[in-house]
Amino acid sequence: MMRPCFILLSLIVIVVCVKDVKGDPCKQGSVCPLNFFYNPNLESCYNFVISEKITWYDALTVCAQMDANLAAIETQEELDFLRREIKGREIVGSASNGNSFHLGGNILNGHWQWMGGPSWKTKPISFASWASGQPNALGSQKCTLLYGGDDFKFHNWECHLKFHYICEIKMK
Numbered sequence: 001m002m003r004p005c006f007i008l009l010s011l012i013v014i015v016v017c018v019k020d021v022k023g024d025p026c027k028q029g030s031v032c033p034l035n036f037f038y039n040p041n042l043e044s045c046y047n048f049v050i051s052e053k054i055t056w057y058d059a060l061t062v063c064a065q066m067d068a069n070l071a072a073i074e075t076q077e078e079l080d081f082l083r084r085e086i087k088g089r090e091i092v093g094s095a096s097n098g099n100s101f102h103l104g105g106n107i108l109n110g111h112w113q114w115m116g117g118p119s120w121k122t123k124p125i126s127f128a129s130w131a132s133g134q135p136n137a138l139g140s141q142k143c144t145l146l147y148g149g150d151d152f153k154f155h156n157w158e159c160h161l162k163f164h165y166i167c168e169i170k171m172k
C-alpha cells in the first residue's frame with residue numbers, strides 16, 4: 001500500500017509538469033510533432049518544409065493536414081527567428097525568387113489577414129513587419145512570404161507561384 005506522502009508528492013510532480021508550459025524538464029522531446037521544432041520563447045512549433053515547392057493554397061492545405069497553420073509573424077522576435085532559421089538551413093535567396101517561403105497571410109476585401117486553420121482562427125495582420133516598399137502590386141500579389149529575392153524579408157507575392165513553406169502550431 002502506498003504511503004499518503006508518496007501519493008501527495010506524485011500529485012505535486014504531475015501538477016508541476018502540466019503547469020510548466022516551457023516544459024524542458026517535463027516535456028523535453030515531446031512538445032512538437034515529428035519534423036516540427038519548438039521555440040520556447042515564442043511558444044510555437046515550426047516545420048520548415050524545404051523538400052518541395054507548392055502554391056500558397058496547397059501549402060495551406062498541407063499544413064492543415066499536419067494540424068498546423070501556415071506560419072504567422074506576430075512580433076519582431078518571430079520575424080528574426082524565422083529568417084535566422086531559414087539562413088541556418090543554408091537556404092540561399094535567388095533573383096528568380098525560387099527559394100522564398102510561403103507564410104499564412106493573404107488579403108481579402110482590402111484587409112490583410114493571417115488565415116485560420118487547426119491552430120488558430122483567421123485574424124488581422126496587426127504587426128507591420130513588411131519590407132521597405134511592401135505591400136505593393138495589390139492587384140496580383142495577394143499572399144505573403146519571406147522573399148528569397150530580398151534576404152527573406154516579409155513581402156506580398158502571387159499566390160499561385162510555387163515556393164517552400166513554414167507550418168506553425170501554437171502551443172498556448
Ligand SMILES: [Ca+2]
Pocket residue numbers: 134135136137141155156157
Ligand atoms: Ca510585393
